[in-house]
Amino acid sequence: MSNPVQKNKEYKKFIVDSRLQYFKPHATRIEKTFAEEISSSLGRNLKSIPPKFFYDKKGSDLFEKICSVLEYYPTRTEISILQKLKTELSLFLDGDFRLVELGSGSSTKTRLLLDFLTASQKTTEYFPIDISEILAESSEELLNDYKNLSITGIIDTYEGGLEFLKTYDDKKNLIIFLGSSFGNFSPVDGYKFLEKIFSTMKPGDLFLIGLDLVKDTSILESAYNDSKGITAKFNLNVLSRINDELDADFNLENFSHYAVYNEKDQRIEMYLKSLTEQSVIISKSDLELKLQKDELIHTEYSHKYRLSQIHDLLDDVGFELKHTWLDDKKYFSLTLVSKN
Ligand SMILES: C[S@@+](CC[C@H](N)C(=O)[O-])C[C@H]1O[C@@H](n2cnc3c(N)ncnc32)[C@H](O)[C@@H]1O
Incomplete structure (x- = not known):
């Protein structure tokens, strides 16, 4: 099968090493998308x-x-499950698999799976997909630590990366989506996204998804309102980014971080609250934003799930359930499914 990545003129190719290449959309496309999406999402x-x-x-x-603050239990909990899971995962792998990761970030958790895959396969391919430049940095670190690893990274949206993968080649893929990042999707968009993953997979491919579970409201709200204020800084930083990249004049002092658990919809809702009546110019989005005092700008959902909901959802999309692993407190889950 020909390699569509190399033919794709939308992406610039970076060859760092014989074992590391990555692809990135041209800068003009990134900037245009950012300006347009902000214009539409803040214009409503x-x-x-x-x-x-x-x-x-x-x-x-x-x-x-955030991953290492005391209140943020998801990262350490998912790591503890991955530590248990890695030996058991081999029972589900027949032959060699390429590891594909959606939202790979620093690839810290990935290492637990790479330890196992690189030890059991002569060579291992890793295909991280992440919208952040952190991908390039993390990939270089992985190369130094795993000698029989080769990496093809896509610095783009999940959807962009999955499009590449769809016609890439015939090798078997183990796709992973950790950190409960799937919980950021609304239920409707999440269902469509799972269908996209399903249609990208070939028969025999596997998909491992990490999802956060419903639990006590106080534990959930503390995790998104840490006492060191790191989550607040993370939330507010998106305004600095818009200032820098889209020529805007947000005054960060006029906003505060607000995160609350919505029990009915089983989700943490994160917002930036306008502390005063104000107007903000976002030049590259061609937008003058008017905000009332206490008006909320929604920035993130983080849905929480019951095990039965996870199983029903994956089953509805057409996946075959292989196994679910949990931690001792039943805070977090990792579910492996296949496409037959
Ligand atoms: C919550 S972090 C999780 C990182 C890591 N997987 C973990 O479990 O700790 C989400 C990661 O996905 C990336 N990301 C978020 N939205 C994305 C999107 N729509 N397309 C591609 N990457 C995205 C971010 O850059 C970030 O590295």
Whole structure:
């Protein structure tokens, strides 16, 4: 099968090493998409900023810090499950698999799977997909640590990366989507996204998804309102990014971080609250934003799930359930499914 990545004129190719190449959309496309999406999402009555825009360099660094704050249980809990799972996963792998990761970030958790895959396969291919430049940095670190690893990265949206993968070649893929990032989608968009993953997979491919579970409201709200204020900085940073990249004049002092658990819809809702009546110019989006005092800009959902909901959802899309792993407190889940 020909390699569509190399033919794709929308992307610039970077060859770092014989074992590391990555692809990135041309700068003009990135800037245009950012300006247009902000113009449309902040131009509505119910204002919002898509969460994928959190992850400039500073946002990705702040997310890494969130992962180690005491209140943010998801990262350490998912790591504890991955530590248990890696030996059991081999029971489900017949032959060699390429590891594909959606939203790979710093690839820290990935290492637990790479330890196992690189030890059991002569060579291992890793295909990280992430909208953030952090991908390039993390991939270089992985190369130094795993000698029989080769990496093809896509610095783009999940959807862009999955399009590449669809016609890439005939090798078997183990696709992973960790950190409960799937919980950022609305239920309707999440269902469509799972269908996209399903249609990208070939028979025999596997998909491992990490999802956060419903639990006590106080534990959930503390996780998104940490006492060191790192999540607040992360949330506010998206305004600095818009200032820098879209020539805007947000005054960060006029906004505060607000995160609350919506029990009915089983989700943390994260907002930026306008502390005063104000207007903001976003030049490259051609927008003058008017905000009332206490008006909310929605920045993120983080849905929480019951196990039965996870299983029903995956089953409805057409996946075959292989196994679900949990931690001792049943805070977090990792579910492996296949496409037959
Ligand atoms: C919550 S972090 C999770 C990182 C890591 N997988 C983990 O579990 O710790 C989400 C990651 O996905 C990336 N990301 C967010 N939205 C994205 C999108 N729409 N397309 C591609 N990457 C995205 C971010 O840059 C970030 O690295």
